[in-house]
Amino acid sequence: MSDSHQENEYSTKVSKEEFLSHRENGTLNMNKKKNVELEELAKEFAANKVSAAGVSNIVQSRSTARRCLWFIAVMSCITFMGYMTVKVILEYFSYPKVLIVEDEILPKLTFPAVTLCSLNPISSYYVKYTSIKKVWDLKKLQRNFTAER
Numbered sequence: 001m002s003d004s005h006q007e008n009e010y011s012t013k014v015s016k017e018e019f020l021s022h023r024e025n026g027t028l029n030m031n032k033k034k035n036v037e038l039e040e041l042a043k044e045f046a047a048n049k050v051s052a053a054g055v056s057n058i059v060q061s062r063s064t065a066r067r068c069l070w071f072i073a074v075m076s077c078i079t080f081m082g083y084m085t086v087k088v089i090l091e092y093f094s095y096p097k098v099l100i101v102e103d104e105i106l107p108k109l110t111f112p113a114v115t116l117c118s119l120n121p122i123s124s125y126y127v128k129y130t131s132i133k134k135v136w137d138l139k140k141l142q143r144n145f146t147a148e149r
Helices: 002-048 055-060 064-093 133-148
Strands: none
Touching: 002 055, 055 064
8 A cells, every 4th residue: 555655646746747847838938928929019119109219220120230320329319318417407406606797887878778777786986987976976075064063
C-alpha cells in the first residue's frame, strides 16, 4: 500500500508540475500577445494621435538612421524647452526688481501739450528751468518770513 500510495503521489506531482508548466506556457503566450498588442496600440497612438511634430516621424520612419535622427531632434527640443522653463522659473522666484525713472523737464512745450504727472517729487535742481520757479521763490520767501518771526 505504501508503494501504490507513492505512485499516486508521484503521478499527482507530475500532473501538477505538467499542469503548472502548461499554465506558465499559456500565461507566457498570453503575456506575449498582450505585450505585442500594447506595443502596436502605443505605436498607433504615437503615430496618429500625438500632436507633437516629431513623435509621429520617430514611429513611422522605416529607416533606423532617420528614426534615430528624429529621436535626437525631438529629445534636443524637449531638453532645450526644459532648460528654458527652469531658467524662467528660477528668475521668477529670485523676485528681481527693476525700476527706471526718467525725469525730463522742458522749459516750454508746444501747444497742445500732454503732461503726464507722476507721484515722484520734483527735484529742486530742475525747478529753476521752469515756470514753477516763481512759485518756488514765493515759498522760500514765506519760509524765511515765518522763520524770522
